[in-house]
Amino acid sequence: xxxxxxxxxxxxxxxxxxxxxxxxxxxxxxxxxxxxxxxxxxxxxxxxxxxxxxxxxxxxxxxxxxxxxxxxxxxxxxxxxxxxxxxxxxxxxxxxxxxxxxxxxxxxxxxxxxxxxxxxxxxxxxxxxxxxxxxxxxxxxxxxxxxxxxxxxxxxxxxxxxxxxxxxxxxxxxxxxxxxxxxxxxxxxxxxxxxxxxxxxxxxxxxxxxxxxxxxxxxxxxxxxxxxxxxxxxxxxxxxxxxxxxxxxxxxxxxxxxxxxxxxxxxxxxxxxxxxxxxxxxxxxxxxxxxxxxxxxxxxxxxxxxxxxxxxxxxxxxxxxxxxxxxxxxxxxxxxxxxxxxxxxxxxxxxxxxxxxxxxxxxxxxxxxxxxxxxxxxxxxxxxxxxxxxxxxxxxxxxxxxxxxxx
Numbered sequence: 001x002x003x004x005x006x007x008x009x010x011x012x013x014x015x016x017x018x019x020x021x022x023x024x025x026x027x028x029x030x031x032x033x034x035x036x037x038x039x040x041x042x043x044x045x046x047x048x049x050x051x052x053x054x055x056x057x058x059x060x061x062x063x064x065x066x067x068x069x070x071x072x073x074x075x076x077x078x079x080x081x082x083x084x085x086x087x088x089x090x091x092x093x094x095x096x097x098x099x100x101x102x103x104x105x106x107x108x109x110x111x112x113x114x115x116x117x118x119x120x121x122x123x124x125x126x127x128x129x130x131x132x133x134x135x136x137x138x139x140x141x142x143x144x145x146x147x148x149x150x151x152x153x154x155x156x157x158x159x160x161x162x163x164x165x166x167x168x169x170x171x172x173x174x175x176x177x178x179x180x181x182x183x184x185x186x187x188x189x190x191x192x193x194x195x196x197x198x199x200x201x202x203x204x205x206x207x208x209x210x211x212x213x214x215x216x217x218x219x220x221x222x223x224x225x226x227x228x229x230x231x232x233x234x235x236x237x238x239x240x241x242x243x244x245x246x247x248x249x250x251x252x253x254x255x256x257x258x259x260x261x262x263x264x265x266x267x268x269x270x271x272x273x274x275x276x277x278x279x280x281x282x283x284x285x286x287x288x289x290x291x292x293x294x295x296x297x298x299x300x301x302x303x304x305x306x307x308x309x310x311x312x313x314x315x316x317x318x319x320x321x322x323x324x325x326x327x328x329x330x331x332x333x334x335x336x337x338x339x340x341x342x343x344x345x346x347x348x349x350x351x352x353x354x355x356x357x358x359x360x361x362x363x364x365x366x367x368x369x370x371x372x373x374x375x376x377x378x379x380x381x382x383x384x385x386x387x388x389x390x391x392x393x394x395x396x397x398x399x400x401x402x403x404x405x406x407x
Contacts, residue, residue, distance in 0.1 A: 022100030024296045024309075026209050032165035035149075035200050036158040046164050047104035053161045054108055057154070059115040059147050060085075065390035066114075067121040067344075079226050081114045087226060088113065091218035091280060092211075098284050099291075101211050108163075109170040109215035116143030118387045119394040120344030122332075127348035128383055131356075135379040142190035143387050144171050149196055151384060166299075169202045170212030180205030182306055206303040210287075213310035221279045224323050229272050231331045239268075245326055247319035251275045282316040347398045348386060354401055355382045361401065 021027055028045035041049050054060055063082035079087075089110035096106035117140045118124035129138040148171065149160040172193055176184035182205070189204065197204060207213070228248060231237055243249045251274035255267060262270065287310045294309060296302050302309050312320060331337065355361055356379060359370040370381040389397070399406045 020100065021102060024210055024291065024299060024302050025101045026105050026166050026211055026299050028102070028104075034162045034164055036162045038157075038162065045104060047102055047108055047167065050161075050163045050167045051104055051108040051111065053163065054112045057115075057147075057152050057161060059152060059388070060111065062388065062390050063114060065392045066117060066119055067124070067391050079230055081117060084222060084226065085111050085114055087222040088215065088218045091221050091276070092215045095214045095218060095280060095283060095287075096211060099210070099214070099287060101214060105166060105170070105209070106211040106214050106218075108167050109174060109212055110218055112144060112148065112167070112171060113174065113215060113219060114140075114144070115147045116140035116145075116387065118348065119389045119391045120341065120348065123341035123344040124348050124394075127345040128352065128386060131349055131352040132379060132383050135376050135383075136191040138383055138387070139190040139192075140387075141172065141175075142192035143384075145196055146192045146384070147388075151388070165200075165202070166209055166211075168200070170208050170215065172202050173204065173206075173208035174212040174216040176208075176308065177206055178204040182207070203303070207305060207308060208303070209299050210302050210310055213308050214283075217283050217310055217312070220320060221276060221283070224279070224320065224327070225272050225275045227327050227331060228275070228323075229268060231327065232268055234336075236334045236336065237330045241330065242326075246322050247278060247316065248275060248323060248326075251278060279312070279316060279320075282313050283310065286311055286313045286316075347394055351386060351394070351398055351401060352382055355385070 026047070028047050031046050034046075040046055044052070060082075063085055064080060066081040089107045092106040092110040093103045095101075096103045118128050118138075120127075125138065125140055132138040145168065147160075148163055148168065151159075152161050153159055155162065172178070176182065178184070178189055178193070193202075193204070196202075228242070232239065239252065242252060248271075252267070252271040254274055255262070255270040259267075259270065290307075290309050290311065294301075294305055296305070296309065311317070355370075359367055359378060359382070361367075362370055362382075362385065366381065366385050370378045373381060386394070
């Protein structure tokens with residue numbers, strides 16, 4: 001039987017840092033600190049400061065014109081990486097608060113989790129990964145770490161944002177351990193992560209904090225629900241196609257039963273709200289049960305478990321897989337989306353090949369970085385350059401590089 005909110009044994013973390021925290025939450029007063037020593041804020045917790053640094057970063061602003069599914073010029077309504085990240089953050093805060101976790105840490109992780117994505121979403125990442133195959137490949141989680149620890153250049157005495165250990169750990173391990181018996185993948189650790197942990201151990205063989213796990217599940221909740229919304233708006237599938245889909249079909253049926261003949265926009269919005277609500281309620285109930293069974297009393301105990309402590313019930317996990325399979329077949333592989341992703345892969349591949357062989361075409365600062373490196377280093381600089389582009393900038397630069405009539 002799952003524990004009720006009143007049974008979560010919440011304890012104060014200090015009035016200056018807001019709500020009380022559960023014993024398994026990350027307490028800002030017990031942070032493992034930052035790689036570069038610096039004085040902490042007198043009026044913000046360390047995780048609030050991480051969140052603020054993330055929001056004020058260049059990488060965060062660029063999410064505005066990075067693809068979620070639809071490229072920016074296909075319509076103003078569709079989600080971008082920025083709006084998606086804000087939706088993930090809202091869900092993560094809700095779940096974290098209900099479970100007595102640190103909302104600021106969960107929010108920081110949600111806001112930063114997509115920093116490493118290339119222009120044009122997964123199509124761009126696939127193209128850049130293929131181009132980088134001889135040089136260690138490309139991984140968006142590793143690129144996020146690279147941005148947060150190296151590529152952001154804002155502060156006088158260090159590169160990156162100098163975020164706390166807990167935030168960097170969550171960025172790298174939010175989906176699970178990268179090494180050891182419980183590793184989520186057999187793939188080699190991306191070079192950017194391996195290089196960083198050689199100097200700052202993020203304990204890749206353990207699970208991340210409960211806050212990081214909440215951010216990961218919130219990502220699933222957000223993109224399932226808003227991709228259904230965007231897919232309906234784009235006409236890639238219709239409401240009738242969703243009737244037999246677990247979780248989704250019952251959500252829209254419940255709206256129909258309660259409200260009757262709503263106009264289509266209100267009906268869709270109400271259904272999406274039902275889907276989000278059902279998934280959020282499920283992850284809270286399932287996580288409370290797992291916490292009670294594991295009897296964890298600290299963040300370290302959460303990390304030491306042999307399984308994630310935050311998760312969906314079996315029923316909702318199966319529904320989640322069914323929704324993802326539906327969206328893959330009916331949205332991500334739709335011929336309209338395929339046409340754009342094919343063009344996107346070509347844009348990224350052609351730019352990488354040209355810039356790798358002719359680095360003198362790079363802007364001055366990037367050219368200087370590329371020319372002082374060997375082939376592997378030059379490839380990584382060009383990958384950094386392309387990965388940081390927005391969809392709009394990538395399309396404009398491709399025209400400038402390949403169209404003789406564009407200067």
